[in-house]
Amino acid sequence: MxxxxxxxxxxxxxxxxxxxxxxxxxxxxxxxxxxxxxxxxxxxxxxxxxxxxxxxxxxxxxxxxxxxxxxxxxxxxxxxxxxxxxxxxxxxxxxxxRPEPEDLGWGPEAEPDQEDIVTFQQESDALAGAIAALPAKQRDLIERAYYGDLSHSEIAAETGLPLGTIKSRIRLALDRLRHAMK
Structure with a gap:
């Protein structure tokens, strides 16, 4: 040895x-x-x-x-x-x-236009549909990373998957989401 x-x-x-x-x-x-x-x-x-x-x-x-x-x-x-x-x-x-609290604006923000609200809602619905259409393994990792706010290493620790697999699946999922949102 x-x-x-x-x-x-x-x-x-x-x-x-x-x-x-x-x-x-x-x-x-x-x-x-x-x-x-x-x-x-x-x-x-x-x-x-x-x-x-x-x-x-x-x-x-x-x-x-x-x-x-x-x-x-x-x-x-x-x-x-x-x-x-x-x-x-x-x-x-x-x-x-990330912006510090003192860098953020204070006071009430202007109300968005009704057109912006509708557009935002349509984009949100399209994104939710695109996420739902992902393969289950990719959807799970996207949800953990973006909704659960977990780092790739934390996801690897939770799932037992290799870090490279986590990164590959997330990259593929984001690519699918980009194409779905065009």
């Missing part, structure tokens, strides 16, 4: 101890090894030190709380941790692009 294979087995054993016994010593070792690496990874991807620290902390909390979701047959511990880190970074970027 190579050193790399031995190290992988050790990390899997640590996650198993966290999952089965909430072993704080195993978590402390994983944290000491991976937290600085996750922070460095995030900083290399453009996050400032503060955000990288926050996301790294969040990733490690996820490891503690969701150790039961780790499947050594699908990925190594490091791959799993860095995938969570990448997804948390994407989530953080999305939050940064």
């Amino acid at each position: 190579t050193t790399e294979q031995n190290e992988r087995l050790i990390w899997v054993a640590h996650v198993t101890r966290i999952r089965d016994h909430k072993d704080e010593a195993a978590f402390a070792e994983l944290f000491a090894h991976f937290a600085p690496r996750v922070k460095a990874f995030l900083m290399k991807s453009g996050a400032d030190a503060g955000l990288a620290e926050d996301v790294a902390q969040d990733v490690m909390v996820t490891l503690w709380k969701k150790a039961h979701l780790f499947d050594p047959g699908r990925a190594s511990v490091s791959t799993w941790i860095f995938t969570v880190a990448r997804n948390r970074r994407i989530d953080a970027l999305r939050r940064e692009k």
Whole structure:
């Protein structure tokens, strides 16, 4: 057995101890090894030190709380941790692009024209019909992603499907919806 294979087995054993016994010593070792690496990874991807620290902390909390979701047959511990880190970074970027409450307009908005209301209702009905016409597997993922406001990794954790399958199905579903709405 190579050193790399031995190290992988050790990390899997640590996650198993966290999952089965909430072993704080195993978590402390994983944290000491991976937290600085996750922070460095995030900083290399453009996050400032503060955000990288926050996301790294969040990733490690996820490891503690969701150790039961780790499947050594699908990925190594490091791959799993860095995938969570990448997804948390994407989530953080999305939050940064949302308007802050002070950026939103105050006071009553002008009433929309009756024509706009009818158009909006027709488009909403067409979209609902297009979603209903999707294959069940694609419809379920679209509903989880957009109505349930779940990230792709959260959907993968809930469904047990590989992340690539989730992304492919959502991409295909969105393509079908675009064509249906033309």
